[in-house]
Amino acid sequence: MSRFRLEVLVTPRPGLLDPQGKAVHHALNSLGWTEVEEVRVGKAIHLDVDAASEAEARDKVEAMCRKLLANPVTEDYEVSVVGSREGAPS
Amino acid sequence: MKVAVVTFPGSNCDYDLYKAVQQVDGHPSFVWHRDRGLDGYDAVLLPGGFSYGDYLRPGAIARMSPIMEDVVAFADKGGPVLGICNGFQVLCEAGLLPGALVRNAGLRFRSHDVYLRVERADTLFTSDYGEGEVIRVPVAHGDGNYEADQGTLERLEAERLVVFRYTDARGEATEAANPNGSHANIAGIVNERGNVLGMMPHPERAMEAVLGSTDGVGVFTSLVASLSGAAG
Numbered sequence: 079m080s081r082f083r084l085e086v087l088v089t090p091r092p093g094l095l096d097p098q099g100k101a102v103h104h105a106l107n108s109l110g111w112t113e114v115e116e117v118r119v120g121k122a123i124h125l126d127v128d129a130a131s132e133a134e135a136r137d138k139v140e141a142m143c144r145k146l147l148a149n150p151v152t153e154d155y156e157v158s159v160v161g162s163r164e165g166a167p168s
Numbered sequence: 169m170k171v172a173v174v175t176f177p178g179s180n181c182d183y184d185l186y187k188a189v190q191q192v193d194g195h196p197s198f199v200w201h202r203d204r205g206l207d208g209y210d211a212v213l214l215p216g217g218f219s220y221g222d223y224l225r226p227g228a229i230a231r232m233s234p235i236m237e238d239v240v241a242f243a244d245k246g247g248p249v250l251g252i253c254n255g256f257q258v259l260c261e262a263g264l265l266p267g268a269l270v271r272n273a274g275l276r277f278r279s280h281d282v283y284l285r286v287e288r289a290d291t292l293f294t295s296d297y298g299e300g301e302v303i304r305v306p307v308a309h310g311d312g313n314y315e316a317d318q319g320t321l322e323r324l325e326a327e328r329l330v331v332f333r334y335t336d337a338r339g340e341a342t343e344a345a346n347p348n349g350s351h352a353n354i355a356g357i358v359n360e361r362g363n364v365l366g367m368m369p370h371p372e373r374a375m376e377a378v379l380g381s382t383d384g385v386g387v388f389t390s391l392v393a394s395l396s397g398a399a400g
Contacts, residue, residue, distance in 0.1 A: 090270075094315060095349065097275045146232070149225055149261070151268040152315050 079128050082135040083161035088148045089120035123147060124160075132159050169194040169395050172209040174239065176201045176230045181216035181252065181372060188372040189213070192388040201233035210395050211248040212239055214255030216308070216370060226269060226311045227257030236262055248292050248391060249364045253309055256356070256366030265359055265366045266324070267316030269309075273349025277310040281381065282347055282369055284332045284355055285339045291331055291358050292394040293365045296386040302339045303383035305374040307347055312368040314350035314357075321351055332356035332367055 090096040096118050103117040125142075129135035139157050148155040171189045175182045175198050182198060189196035199206070201219075206212060219230035230236070236258070243249045243264050251259040259265045272278060281304050289299040297303065316324070324330055332355040336345045341353040348368070356367030371384025 094270070095273055095313070097271050097273055097349075101275055146228065147224070149228070149268050151260075151266075151317065152270050 079130060081163045082127050082129060082132060082159055084125050084127055084135060084139045085158050085160045086123040086125070086139060086143060086147055087120060087156045087158075088123065088143075088153050089118055089155075091152055091154050094152055120153070132162065135159065169210045169392055170208060171196045172199045172206055172212045173197065174199050174201060174212065174214050174235055176217065176219035176233060176254075176258075178219040178221055179215045179217035179254065181254075181370065184370070184372040185213050185215050185252070188375050188384070188388050191375055192385070192392050194388070194392055199235060201230065201235050204234055204238060206235075206238045206242045206247075209242070209247070211250070211391055212242055214239070214249070214251040214258050215372075216253030216255060219254055219258065222311070225257075225261070226254060227259075227261040230254075230258045231262040240264060243359075243364050246361065246363050248395070250293060250387070250391070251364075251366040252370060252372065253307075253312075253368055256368055257311065259364060259366045264364050265357060266320045267314055267357070269311050269368070270313045270315050271311050272309070272313050272347070277308075278312070278347040279308040280306065280347075282307050282355070283335050283337050283339070283345065284369060285335045285341065286331070287333055288328060288331045288358070291362055291365065291390075293358075293387050293390050294331060295393055296390040300339065302335060302337065303374075303386070304337075304381050305369045305371050305384045306380075307369045308373075309348070309368055312348040312350065314348075314354040314368075316351070324354070324357060325352070327360060329357050329360065330354050331358050331365060332369065 098119040286297040371387040374381035374384030
């Protein structure tokens with residue numbers, strides 16, 4: 079059993095109005111960064127998960143995303159493994 | 169009429185709902201989110217508030233509460249379920265209603281009276297209103313912007329599942345009358361079977377003239393009338 083650190087990036091779906099992103103965009107523009115075309119604000123969730131393999135850890139977290147971590151109506155998610163410990167696969 | 173008012177950690181309209189049910193001669197009971205079983209209840213109400221601090225997404229954690237399994241079973245059997253504000257968010261997260269409530273388009277928490285047009289006067293929750301009637305009740309939310317995919321939005325209109333829409337005092341669904349950016353000014357929807365209603369505005373806060381409006385009373389008298397009709 080190894081411990082893996084996974085990162086879930088949850089972002090508002092394309093086409094969905096993202097008022098937070100819009101507000102940040104305005105703020106950046108008013109600070110002089112007028113080259114910023116668009117801003118979308120999502121969230122990052124870090125999880126430490128025990129699993130036999132990286133693939134298993136990823137499968138588990140994908141299931142968590144479907145069940146709880148993201149709302150498929152409004153959000154997309156992306157799972158990546160960002161670290162591991164104890165006998166991690168090379 | 170025995171009515172369960174479910175309390176989640178962070179609910180803050182549960183007492184208002186309790187009082188509203190009492191006012192129409194119903195018999196309310198608080199049901200804690202960790203309790204199990206809804207046998208013997210005629211209706212289930214999910215109150216407004218900020219269950220679990222709105223962590224992750226409004227309603228996302230509350231829908232995992234033990235009692236929600238019973239709420240889903242109750243709804244599946246055709247039992248009337250009404251979710252108001254955070255309760256509406258919980259119903260969407262639980263999959264009992266389609267779509268989702270996201271951050272208000274203007275980013276502001278909106279807390280003021282709104283006008284609603286009653287689009288359906290033939291539901292368990294609206295039979296005491298007239299179709300097209302305009303009522304005034306408060307909203308108080310930061311995440312009331314109704315979103316769904318295009319297919320769902322079309323189905324809601326085609327099957328007349330939109331029960332309340334934000335309008336001006338004359339009943340016009342204008343952009344200015346929309347407090348949160350909801351698609352098509354949607355303020356409340358019902359499921360196909362007609363037994364699960366979710367709405368962002370607060371009829372339970374419009375029960376007494378001294379508090380500004382009595383326009384919310386109809387939701388509760390309608391529910392009593394439909395249940396006593398079913399029993400008789």
